[in-house]
Amino acid sequence: MELAEDEHTLVVALRDAGHRLTDARRAVWTALGDGDSDAHLSVDDIVERTHAQGAGVDRATAYRALGLLEELGLVRASQLDAGAPVQWERAHPDEHFHLRCTVCGDVEHHVGTLVATVREHLDAGHGFRADTVELTVHGRCARCRDH
């Protein structure tokens, strides 16, 4: 049931944009949904997971699939660390941003009004129409803050 719903999202988005549903795209999409949905996966992580699933996808193909899914608004890329490989996650309807703990390395999502606040603030006060708000905070999480 969950799987079916997942696939449905993918199928519809691809077809509506005139693209084909292929094993590779399905495998990448599935890999992003595995386990905890908060996962931030590098392209290599994703490729690895597709192999574990039995439908091994090539790295180049994974890059192409992710690029397409990003265009379609199904996935989201973030550069949590400059220089490090880009990390991918399924797009979430709520705007959120990333809290990266520099001690334990954990990445949490933070959903809230903050992004909307930023957007309004800029529109009203600055005439800037925000499309995407990329907010990453590095610091120490509640567990690690006292060392």
Add this chain to the structure above:
Amino acid sequence: MELAEDEHTLVVALRDAGHRLTDARRAVWTALGDGDSDAHLSVDDIVERTHAQGAGVDRATAYRALGLLEELGLVRASQLDAGAPVQWERAHPDEHFHLRCTVCGDVEHHVGTLVATVREHLDAGHGFRADTVELTVHGRCARCRDH
């Protein structure tokens, strides 16, 4: 006068941390101060400027110098576009973030209370102690918003 003050900042920071003042570091620092101080320069831009100044610095050396100056808090790196080369600017005492116009490509600085607001919000409401807040907004600036 302005140049002398510039250099002073650099000299003091380097010496206090036990590093040497070299032509290469001075050239990189100067390159970042050239022209409009709002410039966001890639490493290649910086190298190019050092050559224009007459004190040509190697790319590897520029990377090393920037890494050091970043540690000393004199410069700041930002990844305005995932995948694109990192861009550098002199550190500014005010916390600010970047507004990137997707039409004209311009990058403006926005100084204000927003970053502090984010920081407080996370500390009070979430127990997260923020060290660095990286906020980049992509959208259309006041000039380009109406196409």
Add this chain to the structure above:
DNA sequence: CTAGTTGCAAATGTTTTGCAGTCTC
């Protein structure tokens, strides 16, 4: 003089691209 720095060249790691074969629609 001596350890910190530099330039050059080569290595690393990520992402992109060209192309012949494959598979979806």
Add this chain to the structure above:
DNA sequence: GAGACTGCAAAACATTTGCAACTAG
């Protein structure tokens, strides 16, 4: 069947590193 898609290998980038020569303190 036609054109979109894939895998493989090679290319293109940004960034880092090893090392011998150089130089600031």
